[in-house]
Amino acid sequence: MASEGEEDYVPWIRQFCKLFGHDYFVAVSHEFIEDDFNLTGLSSQVPYYKEALYTLLDYQVDTIEDVKNGGDSNNKNNNNTKPGKPKHELPNRVILDSSAELLYGLIHARYIVTKAGLTEMAGKFERNEFGSCPRYYCDSMHLIPVGPLDISGQETVRLYCPCCNDTYVPQSLRFLNIDGAFFGTTFPGLLVQMFPEIENQCRIRLNKYKNEEFGLRLFGFRINEKSMSGPRVKWLRAVPETADEIAEYDKCELRLPWGEGDDADEEIEDDEEDDDDKTMASE
Amino acid sequence: MTSIPADQYVTDTSTDITEYWIDLFLGIKGNEYFCDIDDDYIRDRFNLTGLAQEVSHLSLLVDLITDAIDMDNDDRSDENRKNTEHDARVLYGLIHARYILTLRGLTKMFDKFRTGDFGFCPRVNCELHPLLPVGLSDQPRVASVKLYCAKCEDFYNPKSNRHAVVDGAYFGRSFPAMFLLNYQQAIPVHSKQTYVPRLFGFKLHEYSKLDRWRQLQRLKLEDRLRKDNVEIDDVQGGFETSKKESQGP
Numbered sequence A: 001m002a003s004e005g006e007e008d009y010v011p012w013i014r015q016f017c018k019l020f021g022h023d024y025f026v027a028v029s030h031e032f033i034e035d036d037f038n039l040t041g042l043s044s045q046v047p048y049y050k051e052a053l054y055t056l057l058d059y060q061v062d063t064i065e066d067v068k069n070g071g072d073s074n075n076k077n078n079n080n081t082k083p084g085k086p087k088h089e090l091p092n093r094v095i096l097d098s099s100a101e102l103l104y105g106l107i108h109a110r111y112i113v114t115k116a117g118l119t120e121m122a123g124k125f126e127r128n129e130f131g132s133c134p135r136y137y138c139d140s141m142h143l144i145p146v147g148p149l150d151i152s153g154q155e156t157v158r159l160y161c162p163c164c165n166d167t168y169v170p171q172s173l174r175f176l177n178i179d180g181a182f183f184g185t186t187f188p189g190l191l192v193q194m195f196p197e198i199e200n201q202c203r204i205r206l207n208k209y210k211n212e213e214f215g216l217r218l219f220g221f222r223i224n225e226k227s228m229s230g231p232r233v234k235w236l237r238a239v240p241e242t243a244d245e246i247a248e249y250d251k252c253e254l255r256l257p258w259g260e261g262d263d264a265d266e267e268i269e270d271d272e273e274d275d276d277d278k279t280m281a282s283e
Numbered sequence B: 001m002t003s004i005p006a007d008q009y010v011t012d013t014s015t016d017i018t019e020y021w022i023d024l025f026l027g028i029k030g031n032e033y034f035c036d037i038d039d040d041y042i043r044d045r046f047n048l049t050g051l052a053q054e055v056s057h058l059s060l061l062v063d064l065i066t067d068a069i070d071m072d073n074d075d076r077s078d079e080n081r082k083n084t085e086h087d088a089r090v091l092y093g094l095i096h097a098r099y100i101l102t103l104r105g106l107t108k109m110f111d112k113f114r115t116g117d118f119g120f121c122p123r124v125n126c127e128l129h130p131l132l133p134v135g136l137s138d139q140p141r142v143a144s145v146k147l148y149c150a151k152c153e154d155f156y157n158p159k160s161n162r163h164a165v166v167d168g169a170y171f172g173r174s175f176p177a178m179f180l181l182n183y184q185q186a187i188p189v190h191s192k193q194t195y196v197p198r199l200f201g202f203k204l205h206e207y208s209k210l211d212r213w214r215q216l217q218r219l220k221l222e223d224r225l226r227k228d229n230v231e232i233d234d235v236q237g238g239f240e241t242s243k244k245e246s247q248g249p
Helices: A012-018 A030-034 A049-056 A064-081 A093-111 A115-126 A187-194 A197-208 A243-251 A262-267 B006-017 B021-027 B039-043 B058-065 B078-099 B103-114 B175-182 B205-227
Strands: A144-146 A158-161 A166-168 B131-134 B146-149 B154-156 B232-235 B238-241
Touching: A012 A049, A012 A093, A030 A093, A049 A093, A115 A187, A144 A187, A187 A197, A243 B205, B021 B058, B021 B078, B039 B058, B039 B078, B058 B078, B103 B175, B131 B175, B205 B232
Parallel strands: none
Antiparallel strands: A144 A158, A158 A166, B131 B146, B146 B154, B232 B238
């Protein structure tokens, strides 16, 4: 069944990473994918999981189209190698492609939080392959891809700036259909923790614009806070500097020191990812 | 009529466009942020006070911008003509910075703002709020044009490279402030949402602490404003200054 010229055959993963708009992805090693432990729980999230997995690893996978075109003689041969796979259970080519992409994306999200994956992504970060922060005072800080959620098919990829601590929409339209779950919520935090150099770069930028006056001016005058159009979100980029502010900052160690502590409740959220453990036994 | 030579056709269209200098200028790639200035505003010498220091041959340039003279029939050298054209663009930009602070200029910029001609805020929590152009200095040749988001009150670099070469002085430091003062309906609801990096669902402590401190600053601001009789309303998606009573210094 092995068809098209095998010398210039490009592995599926390399092909995927070269596709238009897939510039943020790194190539996951075959060893990582072949280790079943790394795939725990994915079988329930991806339709035609086995076929998709074989596609990633460049094994031959039968689809409905193959069976139809190949005719009965091929079908008979296949029946020997793959027993118990009736024709109506075979995936359609388009569905198989999309579930292979989904599976690769989900594996990718896991791979980039391992040591090897982090190093590869750090290289891309260094080369500024994820773009620069559009905020003027961040002085073209390099961005890090992040998913708003770990569930696939919900949100597109966003970019996190470690300097202003905020997330941005990618500048180019081509990234607007890349699933955020393929990068995951954990990745940027881990990258910043693993490479303290990044925080250093941020500190340099913060010091550079320390004395700059943010905010609007009208003929040289700042707008008063009490005005309708006065500044309202200066806190968003504020950094504690004076002794008073630092003392206040230290009080924020564990909760919001405001009112009777009622406001602190909003800080306690419980959106942990529990999908992995539940589905462990399903495969 | 059907067989027009190609070269003739080209010269035909080029004379058509050069009919109005301002239209030609606005059509240049990268000049999308500019609005057109009324002829009588440019001709009023009072509006040009002080600009003679920035460009030479002010009257000639004004004539050129308002199409009172035709450069094509001029007997200057090519080099000279090029310089004059460049100076005319600088002058137009500097007049533009003054014009957009007037009521008519503000109206034109409001229309451009509403159609999103200046782009949209890239910040996720701003949910594509339209931006406003701003200069970091009123002096020419200091910094290129930046974009201001009224929702997060921050400055952004333009998305496209062709805008990175437009001088910020052509819009001025005061424009967004004047704009928001005049169009209070354009003052948006400010989002309270912030982003804190997470590891496997858990917020990183250092970032969380900073975030709490920032939220505290916001609460203190709201408290301070309420004491000064400025009502702050909690609305869906954030908070805003109550628009019922307009007050301020």
